[in-house]
Amino acid sequence: MKKKIKIAVVLLIIFSSYMFGRVQRQILDDINMPSAVGYDYVDRHTFKATTVRPIYRPDKSVGNRTFIASDELSTQTFSKINQQSSRQVVTGKLEVALYSKEVAKHGIGDLVDSLQRDPSISERLFVAVVDGETNKLLKKKYGDRDTGAYLSMLIEQNMNSGELPTNNLHQFLNAYNSKLKDPFLPLIEQKGENVHLKGIALFKDDHYVKNLRQDQQFIFQALIENIKLGTYKLKLKNKKYAAIENINTKHTYRVVNLKKKPEINVDVKVRGIIKEYTGKKTDEKEIAIIKKQVEKELEKEATAMIRTFQKLKIDPIGFGDQVRSRTRNFRYQQWLDQYPNVLVRVKVNVVILEKGVVD
Amino acid sequence: MWFRKQPAEQQENNLVALINMYKKSGDFVHFHHPQSPLPYWVAYFGTLIDVEILHRDILPYLNKSAFTTLEEIKAALPFEDVLITSDLQQIQDQLLLGSVLIQLDVNDRACILVRAEMKKAREVTIPEEEYSVVGPKEAFVESITTNLNLVRKRLPISELTVKEFTIGTLSKTKVAVLFIEGITNEDNVNTVCQRLNDLQFNQILDSSIIAQLIADNGHSLFPQLIDTERSDRVAGVLAEGSVVILVDGSSHALIGPISVMGLFNAFEDYYVNWQMSSAFRLIRVFAVSFSILVTPIYVAVLTYHYQLIPKDLMVTLVSSRRNIPLPPILEAIILELTIELLREAGARLPSKVGQTIGIVGGIVIGTAAVDAGLTSNVLLIIVALAALASFTTPVYRMGNTIRLLRFPFLLLADLWGLLGIAVAFIFLMIHLLRLTSLGRPYLEPIYPPRFKDLKDSFIRVPFSLQSTRPVFLQTKDPQRFSKQKASEVKDIDE
Amino acid sequence: MKTAIKDQFLVSPFLVFFLVHGMQYGVGPLSFQRDIANYVGHDAWIPILISGIIVHLLIWMMYMMLNKDKGDLMTIHQRTFGKWLGNLLSLLIILYVLAESVTVLRSYIEIVQVWMFPLLKTWPFALVLLFSVYYVVSGGFRTVTGVCFLAVVLPAYLILTFFVPIQFSDFRNLLPVFDHSLFDIAKSIKGAVLAFSGFEYGLFYYPFIKQPESSQKWAHLGNLFTTCLYLLIMIVTLGFFDQGYLQKVIWPTLMMWKIIKLPFVERFEIIGVTSWAVVMLPIICLMFWSASRGIKEMFKLKQRNVLAVLLFLCLIVSCILIDRETIEQYNTIVGEIGFWILFAYIPFLFICYHIRFKMRKKI
Structure with a gap:
C-alpha cells in the first residue's frame, strides 16, 4: 500500500511538472x-x-x-x-x-x-x-x-x-x-x-x-586607460611626418592640496617605436627633436581638451574619481562646483624604444 | 517436488521406489551383473556420467574379485571420494550430480556412490568483453572447478578461502565465495554469505542473476557488483581485500564491494605505466560525462538558451537546422534511438554480420537522414560521439547504464533547459550518494571523502606509492608491502 | 541523555567544514552586496570582515554549550528552561528554520524566473526541488552531509569566475579606506551577518558527528573560508561597479557573470544560475532535516511523515509569495528575525545555559 502511494506521488510529480511546468x-x-x-x-x-x-x-x-x-x-x-x-x-x-x-x-x-x-x-x-x-x-x-x-x-x-x-x-x-x-x-x-x-x-x-576631435583621441585614451597597442602620427615643423607605433602608455595621477582646492598632476609615459619617418635620417638628434615635439604636442592637446571639458562641466576622464579616492569625507556637490576651475597639469614623457631596422 | 514426496510416503524400500521412479527417464541405466564373482547392481544417469570412467576405473575392479561388503568394494576402487550411505536425500542428490550407484542387492538400503560425472567444459579462451592488448589473456569458462583452478594458480596461499553454497531450488547451482583470510574484512564476507543464504530463487543460470538478487538496491541502474571474466582481475582484487563470488555455469565472477570509480578502471591499467593509465582513466571519466551530457546540452541550448551560442558557431548551427521540421528534442530522441537500434541489432546478430550492420547502418542511415533533412549534421556528430564515448567504459554494464541515463536527462533538458539538466544531475547525485555496495558507500572515495583512496581512482599513482590497500574495503591488514623498503632512495653513484 | 546515535550514521568531524561553509554560501552571495553598500559604500568589505569575526565568536559560544551538553538544541533548551518552555522555544526556532527555507527556495526560483524563464510557474518547479529534498533527507544525515560536500566541491569552479571581472574593474573605487563612521558600519553589519547565517545548524547536527569536540576547528575553518570568499566577491564587486550603479543592481554577482565570455559559451550567467541549483540544494536539505529531526525529538513522531508535512507547508507558502515586492517583504521580515536569533538569542542562551549549569553544580 505504501509503495503504491509512493509510486503515485512520483508519477503525479512527473506529470504535473510536465503539464504545468512548461x-x-x-x-x-x-x-x-x-x-x-x-x-x-x-x-x-x-x-x-x-x-x-x-x-x-x-x-x-x-x-x-x-x-x-x-x-x-x-x-x-x-x-x-x-x-x-x-x-x-x-x-x-x-x-x-x-x-x-x-x-x-x-x-x-x-x-x-x-x-x-x-x-x-x-x-x-x-x-x-x-x-x-x-x-x-x-x-x-x-x-x-x-x-x-x-x-x-x-x-x-x-x-x-x-x-x-x-x-x-x-x-x-x-x-x-x-x-x-x-x-x-x-x-x-x-x-x-x-x-x-x-x-x-x-x-x-x-x-x-x-x-x-580625432587628434585629441590619443591623449584622451591615454588619460583614461593604459594603452597597450596604439599609434600616433606627428606632423613635424618642416612638413615632415613621423608615425609612432606599438605604443604603450602609463599614467600616474597625483592630487595635491586636497583640503581646499585640489590640483591634479598627471604624468603620462609614452613608449613606442618609430615606424615611419619622412625625414632623411633618424639619428640621435632627430630622435630627440621628435621626442620633444611629441611631448609638446600631446601636452597642448591635453590642456585644450581638458579646458573644453571643464567649460562643458563634463568629466569623461574621471578626475572626480581620482580626487574622491584620495579624499576623506568627500563632498560631491563641493567638487562639482569646483570642477570647472580645477587646475589640471598634464606632463608627457616620451621614450622612443626602437626606430626600425634602418637609421 | 513430486519425486521427493513419493519416497517420503512409502517408507518401505524407498530406494527401490526411487530407482523405479528414475527409470521413467530414458537415460537412467539400471542393470544387474550376474556373471561377476559377486553379483551386483549398478545404477546411473547415462547422460550425466563419463562412461569411460565407468568402464575403465569401476567395472574392471568390481569384476576382479568377490566382495562381500560395501567396505571391501570401497577399498578396492581407485577413488578418493567414494561414499557409502543409506541417506535417501544424499543418494538422490549424488545421482543427479553424476554418481554411479552400486548395490550388492537390489533391496539393500545401503549403497556405494562413486563420482564419475562427465566434465565437459569449454577450453580456457581469451577474454572477449574485457579484452586487453597487454597483460594475460585468460578468461573464465563455465566450469567452476576450472575457474577456481585459474584463481588458485595465481594465489597459491593457504589463506585463500572458498566457501561453497548451493543455491536454487531447481538448478542446485554451486556458488563459491572467495576471500583471503586475514586480509578481507569479515563484515564483507558475512554480508555476502548472509545474502546468499537468504536467497530464495529457483534457478541460477548465471552470476548476473546473483548480482541482481543480492544487490543493495535492486531498482538502481548502476551495477553494484562488478562482473569480470578475467582471472587476473579476480586475483588482483582478492589481494586488495575484496570478496569474489564464482558461480558454476557462469563465465563471470562477481566482485564486491565496489565503488563507482571501479567502473572506470580497466584491469589493463595496471599493466601500463602510471602516467598512461592515469590519462586513460581521466579520458574515460570525461567520456562518460560527455556521453551523458552532450545531447541534453544540445537540446537545452537550442531550445532555450540561444544566448549561449558564440556568434561564429551560430552560422553553422542555424543553417544546419534551417530545414529540419522537428524540434531539437524529437530530433535528438530519434537519433539516439537509431543508435540504440544499431547497437541492439549488432548485438543480436552473429559477430561478422553485426559489424557490417553497424558500419552500413551508421554511414548509410546517417548520411541519408542528413540529406533528407530529418536531422542536422551537427546533432549527428554529437550523438555518434556520445555513443562512441559510452563504449569506453571498461565495465560493459556501465555502458548500458550510461546510454539509458541519457533519456531522463534529455527529457528534463527539453522541459527546463540547462536547469532541467541540473535537476537531473541533482537526482543522479543523490541517488549515487544513497547507493551502497554490500553496505559500503558507492561514491567512495568522493563521498565520504577519503583522500588516500584517490591514489587508485581518477588517476593511478605508481605502485611504489600504493603501499596500502583501499580504505573503503576496511581490510584487516591495510599494508600491502613495506613502504620504507620500496621508497628507499639511493644517493648518487652509490 | 537520549539514546546515542548509531555509529554508522555518524560523519567524520572534518565534514563540518563543508556543512558550515555549504550552509552559509547560499542565495546570499548573489545579492548581498547592495544591502551592505547601502550604508557604507565603497567600504563594504569591512562589515564582511567584522561579521566574519563575530560569527567565529558565535560558533565558539555554540560549541561551548554543545560540548558541555553533548546533546542538541532541544536538550539544551530543555535543560536550561525546563521541559515546557524549552520545547516551546525549540518549536519557535524550528518555525524560523522553516520560514528561512522558504526564503531560500523562493529567492532561487525568483532568480530563475527573472534571469532564465519569466514564464516558469513557481509550484511545479518548487515541487520537483522539494521532492529532491525529500529524497535526500529520507536518506538520513549521511546523505544530507554528502549533498553538502558535493555542493561545495562540484561548483567550486564558480570561484574562478569571480576573477574574470577583474579586467573590467577599477580598484580605485575602494579608496579611501575607512571613510565611513563606525555607526554606519554597525548598521551595515546586519546585512552582512545574514549572509553568514547557516552555522547555527550545528545546534542540530552536533550529535551526528564523530568526536564532536574535534569538529570545532573545522567549523571555524569553514567560516573562515566563507569570509575569504565573501571578501573576494565583495572586493571584485566594488571594483567592478561604480557606487551609483551598484545601488541600482539587485543581483550584482549575476551581473558580473554576464561579462564573462568563454570560447564556447558567450554568456555565463545562465550557467551560473544553473549551477546555483546545486549550491542552494544542501541548504534546504539541511534545514528540513533539522526541522524534522527537532520535531521528531520533541514529539516522538516519525521523521519521514513530519518531513512530508513540512515540505508540503513550504510548497504552499512559497507559492503564495508571487511578486518581487512580497518576496522582498517576506525576506526582510525573516531576515530581521534571523538577525536577532543569531545575534541576540545565541549569546542569551549561552549565558542562561551557563548560569543554569553553575546553579546545578552548587545544589
Whole structure:
C-alpha cells in the first residue's frame, strides 16, 4: 500500500511538472535574433527603431534583414517589430546598439534603461552614436557578415588596436550611473560603402554635448586607460611626418592640496617605436627633436581638451574619481562646483624604444 | 517436488521406489551383473556420467574379485571420494550430480556412490568483453572447478578461502565465495554469505542473476557488483581485500564491494605505466560525462538558451537546422534511438554480420537522414560521439547504464533547459550518494571523502606509492608491502 | 541523555567544514552586496570582515554549550528552561528554520524566473526541488552531509569566475579606506551577518558527528573560508561597479557573470544560475532535516511523515509569495528575525545555559 502511494506521488510529480511546468521555448531556428538596433529621432516622444537580423542560409552564407518600428517605449518597438516578423523577436543576441546624434542630443536615458533592465542583453554589447540616420546605416550590408556582427567587429577591432578606449555596455553604464563621471561613446559614420570611426561622442548625463576631435583621441585614451597597442602620427615643423607605433602608455595621477582646492598632476609615459619617418635620417638628434615635439604636442592637446571639458562641466576622464579616492569625507556637490576651475597639469614623457631596422 | 514426496510416503524400500521412479527417464541405466564373482547392481544417469570412467576405473575392479561388503568394494576402487550411505536425500542428490550407484542387492538400503560425472567444459579462451592488448589473456569458462583452478594458480596461499553454497531450488547451482583470510574484512564476507543464504530463487543460470538478487538496491541502474571474466582481475582484487563470488555455469565472477570509480578502471591499467593509465582513466571519466551530457546540452541550448551560442558557431548551427521540421528534442530522441537500434541489432546478430550492420547502418542511415533533412549534421556528430564515448567504459554494464541515463536527462533538458539538466544531475547525485555496495558507500572515495583512496581512482599513482590497500574495503591488514623498503632512495653513484 | 546515535550514521568531524561553509554560501552571495553598500559604500568589505569575526565568536559560544551538553538544541533548551518552555522555544526556532527555507527556495526560483524563464510557474518547479529534498533527507544525515560536500566541491569552479571581472574593474573605487563612521558600519553589519547565517545548524547536527569536540576547528575553518570568499566577491564587486550603479543592481554577482565570455559559451550567467541549483540544494536539505529531526525529538513522531508535512507547508507558502515586492517583504521580515536569533538569542542562551549549569553544580 505504501509503495503504491509512493509510486503515485512520483508519477503525479512527473506529470504535473510536465503539464504545468512548461516554459516558453525559444528554439534556435524559430526565433528572430536581431544583432543590431538603431534609434532615430521622430519627435519629442517617439523614436524610430531599426533592427537588423542576420539570415543564415543553408549554404552557410549570411544575409541581412531590417525591420523598422516606432514607439515611445523601447520594448514596445520590439513588440511592434515582432508583429512584422514571422519569428519571435528576442534580444539576447544584440551586439550593437546605435543612437543617432539627434536622439543622443535629446537624451538617451529612457532607451538605456531598457538595455540595463533586460537580463538577456549582453554586458559586452557595444553602444555607439551615429552621425546621421541609423536607419540608413543599418540598411546596408557590409562585408561577408551581417551588419550587427560587422559593426561589433569593427568597434572591437579598433578597441584592441588602441584606436578607441574600451567601452562596452558595462563600462558605459558605470559611467552613466556614476555621480562623478560622464559617459562617452564611439561616434561612427557611414561613408560610401563603409562605416568608419569618426571620433568620440561626449555626454553630459544622458545628453550628447560634443564630439572629440580625432587628434585629441590619443591623449584622451591615454588619460583614461593604459594603452597597450596604439599609434600616433606627428606632423613635424618642416612638413615632415613621423608615425609612432606599438605604443604603450602609463599614467600616474597625483592630487595635491586636497583640503581646499585640489590640483591634479598627471604624468603620462609614452613608449613606442618609430615606424615611419619622412625625414632623411633618424639619428640621435632627430630622435630627440621628435621626442620633444611629441611631448609638446600631446601636452597642448591635453590642456585644450581638458579646458573644453571643464567649460562643458563634463568629466569623461574621471578626475572626480581620482580626487574622491584620495579624499576623506568627500563632498560631491563641493567638487562639482569646483570642477570647472580645477587646475589640471598634464606632463608627457616620451621614450622612443626602437626606430626600425634602418637609421 | 513430486519425486521427493513419493519416497517420503512409502517408507518401505524407498530406494527401490526411487530407482523405479528414475527409470521413467530414458537415460537412467539400471542393470544387474550376474556373471561377476559377486553379483551386483549398478545404477546411473547415462547422460550425466563419463562412461569411460565407468568402464575403465569401476567395472574392471568390481569384476576382479568377490566382495562381500560395501567396505571391501570401497577399498578396492581407485577413488578418493567414494561414499557409502543409506541417506535417501544424499543418494538422490549424488545421482543427479553424476554418481554411479552400486548395490550388492537390489533391496539393500545401503549403497556405494562413486563420482564419475562427465566434465565437459569449454577450453580456457581469451577474454572477449574485457579484452586487453597487454597483460594475460585468460578468461573464465563455465566450469567452476576450472575457474577456481585459474584463481588458485595465481594465489597459491593457504589463506585463500572458498566457501561453497548451493543455491536454487531447481538448478542446485554451486556458488563459491572467495576471500583471503586475514586480509578481507569479515563484515564483507558475512554480508555476502548472509545474502546468499537468504536467497530464495529457483534457478541460477548465471552470476548476473546473483548480482541482481543480492544487490543493495535492486531498482538502481548502476551495477553494484562488478562482473569480470578475467582471472587476473579476480586475483588482483582478492589481494586488495575484496570478496569474489564464482558461480558454476557462469563465465563471470562477481566482485564486491565496489565503488563507482571501479567502473572506470580497466584491469589493463595496471599493466601500463602510471602516467598512461592515469590519462586513460581521466579520458574515460570525461567520456562518460560527455556521453551523458552532450545531447541534453544540445537540446537545452537550442531550445532555450540561444544566448549561449558564440556568434561564429551560430552560422553553422542555424543553417544546419534551417530545414529540419522537428524540434531539437524529437530530433535528438530519434537519433539516439537509431543508435540504440544499431547497437541492439549488432548485438543480436552473429559477430561478422553485426559489424557490417553497424558500419552500413551508421554511414548509410546517417548520411541519408542528413540529406533528407530529418536531422542536422551537427546533432549527428554529437550523438555518434556520445555513443562512441559510452563504449569506453571498461565495465560493459556501465555502458548500458550510461546510454539509458541519457533519456531522463534529455527529457528534463527539453522541459527546463540547462536547469532541467541540473535537476537531473541533482537526482543522479543523490541517488549515487544513497547507493551502497554490500553496505559500503558507492561514491567512495568522493563521498565520504577519503583522500588516500584517490591514489587508485581518477588517476593511478605508481605502485611504489600504493603501499596500502583501499580504505573503503576496511581490510584487516591495510599494508600491502613495506613502504620504507620500496621508497628507499639511493644517493648518487652509490 | 537520549539514546546515542548509531555509529554508522555518524560523519567524520572534518565534514563540518563543508556543512558550515555549504550552509552559509547560499542565495546570499548573489545579492548581498547592495544591502551592505547601502550604508557604507565603497567600504563594504569591512562589515564582511567584522561579521566574519563575530560569527567565529558565535560558533565558539555554540560549541561551548554543545560540548558541555553533548546533546542538541532541544536538550539544551530543555535543560536550561525546563521541559515546557524549552520545547516551546525549540518549536519557535524550528518555525524560523522553516520560514528561512522558504526564503531560500523562493529567492532561487525568483532568480530563475527573472534571469532564465519569466514564464516558469513557481509550484511545479518548487515541487520537483522539494521532492529532491525529500529524497535526500529520507536518506538520513549521511546523505544530507554528502549533498553538502558535493555542493561545495562540484561548483567550486564558480570561484574562478569571480576573477574574470577583474579586467573590467577599477580598484580605485575602494579608496579611501575607512571613510565611513563606525555607526554606519554597525548598521551595515546586519546585512552582512545574514549572509553568514547557516552555522547555527550545528545546534542540530552536533550529535551526528564523530568526536564532536574535534569538529570545532573545522567549523571555524569553514567560516573562515566563507569570509575569504565573501571578501573576494565583495572586493571584485566594488571594483567592478561604480557606487551609483551598484545601488541600482539587485543581483550584482549575476551581473558580473554576464561579462564573462568563454570560447564556447558567450554568456555565463545562465550557467551560473544553473549551477546555483546545486549550491542552494544542501541548504534546504539541511534545514528540513533539522526541522524534522527537532520535531521528531520533541514529539516522538516519525521523521519521514513530519518531513512530508513540512515540505508540503513550504510548497504552499512559497507559492503564495508571487511578486518581487512580497518576496522582498517576506525576506526582510525573516531576515530581521534571523538577525536577532543569531545575534541576540545565541549569546542569551549561552549565558542562561551557563548560569543554569553553575546553579546545578552548587545544589
